[in-house]
Amino acid sequence: MWRTEDTVRLQTRSGRDATAVWMDLALAGMQLPAGVVLDGEAIVYIAGRIDFGAAQSRANSTPARARVLAERHPGHYFVFDVLRHPAHGDTRGWSYVRRRALLEHLLEEYGMGPPIQAVPTTTDVELARAWCEALQPQGVEGLVIKVGASTYRGGSRQWRKVRHAETVDAKVVGHTGPASRPRALAVRLPDGRIALSQALKAAPSAQMAPFLEGAGPGRQARTGGGDRYRAVDVDAVVEVLAGTTRHAVVTVTRVR
Known part of the structure; x- marks a missing residue:
């Protein structure tokens, strides 16, 4: 999610512009300050559960169809990271711990909440295990384990995913x-x-x-x-x- 001077642009991992099919999230992102770039994932909840099929249907729809789908099941944007900040510039070289603190401060400072919110994080292993089990019925696939000192390297598999089913x-x-x-x-x-x-x-x-x-x-x-x-x-x-x-x-x- 890129907040420019005039608008918000959502881009897929492959570089495709997805703003037109996630316009509800783009509008919500207008609350962010210009110059912010976030890394995250657009999802859809149906009956209290994350539905990846519904998110893919939205992503592959026409803008007109996407508006209809958004009225039925609004999108949510789970933020993983902050890659650029208007006051600090490119933050990808920062440690994850430092970027996470900046992300939390950013979202709090601008009063961000659903549909744009940070994914939960913890350094407590037992709490992470509890989350993994408790959130599975909601469609959460598992956990992502990150090294606190790691920088952000787009496209690389530097983090470990722990899934309920491999x-x-x-x-x-x-x-x-x-x-x-x-x-x-x-x-x-x-x-x-x-x-x-x-x-x-x-x-x-x-x-x-x-x-x-x-x-x-x-x-x-x-x-x-x-x-x-x-x-x-x-x-x-x-x-x-x-x-x-x-x-x-x-x-x-x-x-x-």
Whole structure:
């Protein structure tokens, strides 16, 4: 989230401008002082639980559709870090502890609250474990462990994620259903097995359609367990829940 002199710009990790589909958060961000750059994540709550599918649907919608979705389920912006401050300039070279203190002061000074709020943090291991268990029913995936002295290096995996169910990346090698609206994906797991995913939610199905439609007709194939799928050659990777791969059935959580 960038607060410029005149407006607020929201940008995805890949650099795409997402302001138009998260306009409710952009308007809330106007309370921040010009020159602030925050690192965070836009989420959607449904029935008291974080719904990543709903957030992906918003991110992939048109601006008009996004306005309708925002009226039904407003967005929230969880702030992880402050990367630039009007009084201090670029803060990425600061330690995390120092950046966190600046972030908390910034949000308090400008009266920020929901929908823009900092994620909770602690140095108490037992409290962190309690949070991990207590927040799981709300859709929280787990914890991120950061070194207090660490600087901010965008794009690097310098922090450790602890998830309730470990995930792995898997290469897409095929699908079931029409390419324009795939029902499931065939993926190659890190151990080499090819597995058929459980039914895709609307958002990842829509995200995969452009890859599959451009891959040609493909050929009929079967997984090691005998499930039929159409094999295609696509340059696509998805994140799957490793906890569901015991019987070569996977759950796609997001498209990389």
